[in-house]
Amino acid sequence: MSRVVLLDNEAVHALADPAHPKHRRVISHAVVVTRRKARAVPVSIAVPSAVRVEAGWDRTAPAWAFINRLRIADIPLDASHADAAAALRTRTRVSVADAHLGAIVRASNQVTVLTSDPGGMHLVAEGKPIEVVTL
Numbered sequence: 001m002s003r004v005v006l007l008d009n010e011a012v013h014a015l016a017d018p019a020h021p022k023h024r025r026v027i028s029h030a031v032v033v034t035r036r037k038a039r040a041v042p043v044s045i046a047v048p049s050a051v052r053v054e055a056g057w058d059r060t061a062p063a064w065a066f067i068n069r070l071r072i073a074d075i076p077l078d079a080s081h082a083d084a085a086a087a088l089r090t091r092t093r094v095s096v097a098d099a100h101l102g103a104i105v106r107a108s109n110q111v112t113v114l115t116s117d118p119g120g121m122h123l124v125a126e127g128k129p130i131e132v133v134t135l
Helices: 009-016 023-038 049-055 062-068 079-092 096-107 118-125
Strands: 003-007 043-048 073-075 110-115 131-134
Touching: 003 009, 003 023, 003 096, 009 023, 009 049, 009 062, 009 110, 023 043, 043 049, 043 096, 049 073, 049 096, 079 096, 079 118, 096 110, 096 118, 110 118, 118 131
Parallel strands: 003 043, 003 110, 043 073, 110 131
Antiparallel strands: none
């Protein structure tokens, strides 16, 4: 069974900006993922596309060159995620990005979320066990 590490908006900004006060903490988690991959432990790091949009992460812009080198996968807001996110957003009144995160959490088996809003992540998980790393 593989684990996915998801980034929220704050984690994306912290990762992209070396001057961000939480940069080192997010980088350390990215290094852990890289080391686990090297040991053939199935783990990946990803960002929901709605979070990437909210954070302003344009993969074609030079300002995002560093974070692009980290091989963080996009998780698209496809039809099934969109339906789940829309229902979640109706129930909880969270942002579109958080609803997309929640849809991914609910569709995945082992999830870690790097976030500055642990309460919000538990809200969108709707009781599903997840690991939340507070930034």
